[in-house]
Amino acid sequence: MSDGAKIAAPRFLRQAERKLKRLHRELSRKQKSSANREKARSKLARQYARVADRRRDWHHQESTRIIRENRAGRDFAKVDRFAPTTMTCSCCGTRVKHMPLRIREWDCPSCGMRHDRDVNAARNILALGRRERLNACGGGVSPECVPAVVDEAGTDRSEGIWT
Ligand SMILES: [Zn+2]
Secondary structure (H helix, E strand, C coil): CCCEEEEECCCCEEEEEEEEHHHHHHCCCCCCCCHHHHHHHHHHHHHHHHHHHHHHHHHHHHHHHHHHHHHHHCCCCCCCCCCCCEEEECCCCCCCCCCCCCCCCCEECCCEEEEEEHHHHHHHHHHHHHHHHHCCCCCCCHHHHHHHHHHCCECCCHHHHHH
């Protein structure tokens, strides 16, 4: 989360592993195109579906809990799921080219800030969400994203952009 809090991922597939292994074994021992093979196949498929159900349910409960504890009555914004939130420095906005999943911490090559992979992404998501909200309300993007226009005399004319 943007405040640095973390939630451990529940390992539902790992928990179901022994049962899945047994069901796979049972299926492999059934004669092809027999009724018993079909039964074993659907038993295995149901077990996989249960893992997916548990994941979905858990995500739903966690997101509801986060909203209840922090954001009830606040604004909600959806963020593009393909936004490069992991690869962008939440401090200076520099975007790096690669970020393999095994990299959990990294230093920004531009500003030198040390980032936790997920907390950095959470901060970017928060910033994106706030920007989207401004757009939805008919406002511009956040002022820090618009370079100030300075004329030769050094007068800040950025006010003109907003009128
Ligand atoms: Zn940076």
